[in-house]
Amino acid sequence: MSQTQSAAQRATQSTDVTIENLSLSFGTTEVLKGIDLTIGRGEFFTFLGPSGSGKSTLLRAIAGFGPRPSGRILIGGEEVTRLPPWKRNLGMVFQSYALWPHMTVRRNVAFGLEERKLPREEIRRRVEAALELVGLLDLAERRPSQLSGGQQQRVALARTIVVEPRVLLLDEPLSNLDANLRVQMRREILDLQRKLSLTTIFVTHDQEEANTTSDRIAVLNDGVLQQVGSPVELYDRPANLFVAGFLGTANVLEGRVEAQAGRPLFRTADGIEVPLIEGPDGPCSIVFRPQNLVIVAEGGEPAGGAGAVKLSGVVRHREFLGSIIRYAVEVAGNVILVDDSHQRGQVTLDAGEPADLFFNPDEVVALAG
Numbered sequence: 001m002s003q004t005q006s007a008a009q010r011a012t013q014s015t016d017v018t019i020e021n022l023s024l025s026f027g028t029t030e031v032l033k034g035i036d037l038t039i040g041r042g043e044f045f046t047f048l049g050p051s052g053s054g055k056s057t058l059l060r061a062i063a064g065f066g067p068r069p070s071g072r073i074l075i076g077g078e079e080v081t082r083l084p085p086w087k088r089n090l091g092m093v094f095q096s097y098a099l100w101p102h103m104t105v106r107r108n109v110a111f112g113l114e115e116r117k118l119p120r121e122e123i124r125r126r127v128e129a130a131l132e133l134v135g136l137l138d139l140a141e142r143r144p145s146q147l148s149g150g151q152q153q154r155v156a157l158a159r160t161i162v163v164e165p166r167v168l169l170l171d172e173p174l175s176n177l178d179a180n181l182r183v184q185m186r187r188e189i190l191d192l193q194r195k196l197s198l199t200t201i202f203v204t205h206d207q208e209e210a211n212t213t214s215d216r217i218a219v220l221n222d223g224v225l226q227q228v229g230s231p232v233e234l235y236d237r238p239a240n241l242f243v244a245g246f247l248g249t250a251n252v253l254e255g256r257v258e259a260q261a262g263r264p265l266f267r268t269a270d271g272i273e274v275p276l277i278e279g280p281d282g283p284c285s286i287v288f289r290p291q292n293l294v295i296v297a298e299g300g301e302p303a304g305g306a307g308a309v310k311l312s313g314v315v316r317h318r319e320f321l322g323s324i325i326r327y328a329v330e331v332a333g334n335v336i337l338v339d340d341s342h343q344r345g346q347v348t349l350d351a352g353e354p355a356d357l358f359f360n361p362d363e364v365v366a367l368a369g
Helices: 003-011 055-063 105-115 120-133 149-161 179-196 207-213 231-236 241-246
Strands: 017-026 029-039 044-048 070-075 090-093 167-171 199-204 216-221 224-229 251-260 263-267 273-275 282-288 294-297 309-320 324-331 334-341 354-359 365-368
Touching: 017 055, 029 055, 029 224, 044 055, 044 207, 055 090, 055 167, 055 199, 090 149, 105 120, 105 149, 120 149, 149 179, 179 207, 199 207, 207 231, 216 231, 216 241, 224 231, 224 241, 241 251, 241 282, 241 365, 251 334, 294 334, 309 334, 324 354
Parallel strands: 044 199, 044 216, 090 167, 167 199
Antiparallel strands: 017 029, 017 070, 216 224, 251 263, 251 282, 263 273, 282 365, 294 354, 309 324, 309 354, 324 334
């Protein structure tokens, strides 16, 4: 059995995490409000939200840092809410990596094992296995200042997994890296997580990071859990306007739904009408994505197939974004964004030109309120 296989097998003691009615305050400020969550064994689970949403506070509460919350935290069925961090057997990688600058890579990774007073040979085996797993065995004698940002992050990961945590906690570990390295490192983190089958909770405010790595995502805002689901579920079926707007670009129209010929019909105060597949009665908003619309010059060939909704308006501006051209079209006083796939040599519409928009009702999500 190789050292890498041995480390991977030891790390697969990961388990599930359950959070029950968790609330937490700093003084009189409530930052987490009745959070209920279950994270499955071996799952790559992400807390996603804007700054101040409570996502890092929730991660730190699981780790045992900060004020003690109300509610319960269970790891593998064992309640750990009142346990100190060092008794929870969790591994955390911080945003700053927190490496000892005077120690070599090898000593940094060995530090947690030495504190646990493991036998010297056991420490050597486990450190080498962890460094091999993250591809840094050849750099074991260097110091952090001699490493790139991505290499330092790998050291932090190796130092965490070498202690064989039940759950890996990642608090925005990519935020200090440049854009290209962020993409590379998120792939490496996901590959490592899959090799180890290690339950991982990842905190980020970056929707792309969350979408490309996560099995499931919990969206938080103002300390409240907004929705939990796979990236595709959250994007296609947002539970509310915050989720719809935070995960990607969305067009939102406000109005109300009334029954017409036995089917729901959405109507704005400006006279826009959209037949719906389903929708709540009364006041509501509809949400649809820019890529779900087709734009043509006014009077051009209809697009979208039978039953497509047609809206007519005027192009206010356009942006070239490489793979797409994004149009902003004013329709009855509302600005609607349309993403048109860019093809070399295609004819584009200019600001001020009238245009027709087409989309299918099954691409529309109606949200009450």
